[in-house]
Amino acid sequence: MSSVILKINEPAHQNHGLRKLLGTVNLSSLVDLLTESNLEANPRLSKTTNVTKDIEESLEKQGELFHFMSKGMLIASSDVEELERNRFRLTFDDPELEGILDGGHNALAVGRFIIRTVVNAVEGEEAAENAVKPIKNWSTFKEQWDVLLPMIKDNRDKIPESLMPVEVIFPADGPGGFEFFQDHIIAISAARNNNAQLTSATMANRKGYYEEIKENLDTALVDQVEWKSNDGGRIKAPDLVSLALIPLSKLDNFKASKRVAQSPAVLFSSKGQCVEIFNDLMAEDGVVKDVKGKIVEIVDPGVKSALALMKDMPRLFDLIYEKMPEAYNGAGGRFGKINEVKRPKTSVKFKTHYYRNPCEYKYGDGYMYPLVYGLTALMKVEEGEVKWITDPDAFVKENLERVMKTFNSMISGQNFDPAKVGKANGAYNVAVNELASAYKDVLLKSLGY
Numbered sequence: 001m002s003s004v005i006l007k008i009n010e011p012a013h014q015n016h017g018l019r020k021l022l023g024t025v026n027l028s029s030l031v032d033l034l035t036e037s038n039l040e041a042n043p044r045l046s047k048t049t050n051v052t053k054d055i056e057e058s059l060e061k062q063g064e065l066f067h068f069m070s071k072g073m074l075i076a077s078s079d080v081e082e083l084e085r086n087r088f089r090l091t092f093d094d095p096e097l098e099g100i101l102d103g104g105h106n107a108l109a110v111g112r113f114i115i116r117t118v119v120n121a122v123e124g125e126e127a128a129e130n131a132v133k134p135i136k137n138w139s140t141f142k143e144q145w146d147v148l149l150p151m152i153k154d155n156r157d158k159i160p161e162s163l164m165p166v167e168v169i170f171p172a173d174g175p176g177g178f179e180f181f182q183d184h185i186i187a188i189s190a191a192r193n194n195n196a197q198l199t200s201a202t203m204a205n206r207k208g209y210y211e212e213i214k215e216n217l218d219t220a221l222v223d224q225v226e227w228k229s230n231d232g233g234r235i236k237a238p239d240l241v242s243l244a245l246i247p248l249s250k251l252d253n254f255k256a257s258k259r260v261a262q263s264p265a266v267l268f269s270s271k272g273q274c275v276e277i278f279n280d281l282m283a284e285d286g287v288v289k290d291v292k293g294k295i296v297e298i299v300d301p302g303v304k305s306a307l308a309l310m311k312d313m314p315r316l317f318d319l320i321y322e323k324m325p326e327a328y329n330g331a332g333g334r335f336g337k338i339n340e341v342k343r344p345k346t347s348v349k350f351k352t353h354y355y356r357n358p359c360e361y362k363y364g365d366g367y368m369y370p371l372v373y374g375l376t377a378l379m380k381v382e383e384g385e386v387k388w389i390t391d392p393d394a395f396v397k398e399n400l401e402r403v404m405k406t407f408n409s410m411i412s413g414q415n416f417d418p419a420k421v422g423k424a425n426g427a428y429n430v431a432v433n434e435l436a437s438a439y440k441d442v443l444l445k446s447l448g449y
Contacts, residue, residue, distance in 0.1 A: 003091040004032040008166065011086055018181060019172050021080065021088065024067045024163035027059075027110060028156045033075075034111050035149060037094065037099045039138050047137035048112070055109035056116075063162035072165030073103030074192055076185050078178070079440035080170040088167065097185050097262070102192035104138065106164065111141050114146055114159055121158040122151060144235025183425050186263050187270050198276045201237045202228050208295045209282045210237065212303075213244055216310040221354060235354065238271035241278045243313040246372065247306035248281065250379050250386050254303075256281035268369040268422035305385035316375060316392055318352035320368050323400050325361045328411075331404035338416050340364055367411060371403070374431030377439060390439065400437040406434050 008023035039046065046052070058066055076098045077090040092098040100107055112132050120128035131148065135141045145152075169188065171181035204210060205227045214222055217240070226233030226239065242277045247266060250258040256277050260266065266273050282288050288296035297421055299306055325335040335341055342362040344350055351359035353365075375396075410427045414420035421427050 001091065001093050002036045002095075003089055004036050004085050005083065005089050006030075006166070006168075007085070008032065008088045009086065009163065011088070015172060017172065017445050018184070019080070019153050019170050021166075021168040021170075023086075023166060024072075025166050026161050026163060026267070027114060028159040028161065030107075030110060030164060031114070031152060031159075033090075033100075034107060034114075034145065036280070037107065038095060038142070039104050039107070041102055046108040047107065048135060049105070051111070052105050052109040053108060058115045059110070059113045059160070059162055063160050064378050067163035070106060070165060071103070072167070073106055073233070074180075074189075075099065075166060075168045076101050076189070077168060077170045078181070081446025088168070090170075097182065101169075101185070101189040106140055108135075108141055110164065111135075111145060114152060115144065117160065118152050118155045118158050119148065122155060122390065127238060180424075183263060183265060183423075186259060186266060187273055189439075191270075191273075192307040200272065200279060201241070204275060204279050205237060206295075207282075208288075208291070208297060209279065210241075212283045212298045212307040213240055213310050216308050218311060218314065221314060236271070239353075240310070240314070242267045242271055242274040243317060244307055244310055245274055245277060246313065246376060247309040247379060247386050248303065249373075250376055251302050251306060254281055254284050254287070256284060263425055264370075264373050264428040265423050265425045267373060268366055302381070302384045302386065305370070305387065309379070309386060309388070312388075312392060313372075314354035317368075317372050318355050318357055319393060319396055320371050320400070321352050321365075322357060322359045323396065324371065325363075325366050327400040327404040328408060331408050333408050333411075335361065338363075338411075340416055340418055364422070366418035366420070369406065369422045370424075370427040370431040371400075371409070371427045371435075374403070374435040377432050377436035383448075390442075395439070395442070399435070399442070402438050403431070403434040409430060411425065 005027055006040055007029050008021060009093055011021050011023040014020040014022070043313070055070070058069055062069065075090065078093040078098055079091040081089040081091075083089060112135055115135075116128045116132050119131045131144065169181075171177040202356055210227065214227075217225075221235060224233050225235045225237055225238050245257070245260045248257045249264070251257045252261070259277055266277070281303070282296065282298070287298060287300045289299050291297045298307070310412040325341075328335040336343060340363060342350075343360065344362075350358065351357065352359055378388060378390055378392050378395060379386055381387075407427075409429060410430055411421055411426070414424060414427075
């Protein structure tokens, strides 16, 4: 846990689900934030590009207008304490969720600008240029920043008083405020960083990220997937990516996969964010190797083993979609009476998502995404590889009704709204726990207990 104090000029407050502070911060007040931040919460680490150089030039030549020219930084904090004189203490409990969510390039540019300015004032122009020359990305910036931090702190008065726009998002007061913050902060971060879901998926496909999915996917489905934007496939690549993240979430040695385990509702609520999480996983050390130009091949054994389960995941998705209504009824519910559920008005039946199997009902995927994620209870990591611990098809057929005896309450508790069920992280936790409990009982029974 860490904390920083920011003096926010003319702070404005908003409160709607989450709380937000808006205002501007003097560059000298950003020193502590840059010291504490590691950009873990940002979907991508910033690097020195023409963009950062343009930002630095704007700070140097038009510093008095910078806060009108830049969208600034978006910061997430688990707790914000208002102090005197427009100062606020920001506490960061979880660096993977909190800190600078958006504006990483602004942060890098400001950091380089502060280093250049302070070193120039103390040691001269040549020393200043030598100080920023090694800074190519956030990692090298942090190394140089830590070395020069004593000089920077001793010479804060040398930093021009340009202003950086900031937004600070933090939990609302009252019951459920912190949980709401945790459930939604990743989605906010992804949306701010990139709204181009299809473009991201297409680029990922071009880089070779999806080759392992293609190799393991049932050949009956491969040609029906829209791997590239607008090529007409009925199955969208981001849908498959969201399924792939389910077995990948069992790998706790990767930052990206842990994000899914922390907030599994993303599997339903944002396919675009799923694409970004998958892309971020591919960028982690040792996951891929270059094979030709920018084309890569997945080489990490754990990731390969998780993606090998993609031969099963679409089939299991369809199986749960088919069987859930019957299991719901068997657990005491009346599925057909739910307003959100449709039955065919003719003899033509509805179809499942992947294999187009006939089914009796049509309903929102939000009802069953938690149950599909619950299949992680039937997976284990053994010697670094993800494997099934039992036949998942047979287990679902035999035990789904038992699971629904508890899960039915998650549906009714969200007023039968499938979107609300699919966006509730609690529903995913219940599904995992119930499937794990059912497996334990089956195992004990097989041992004669």
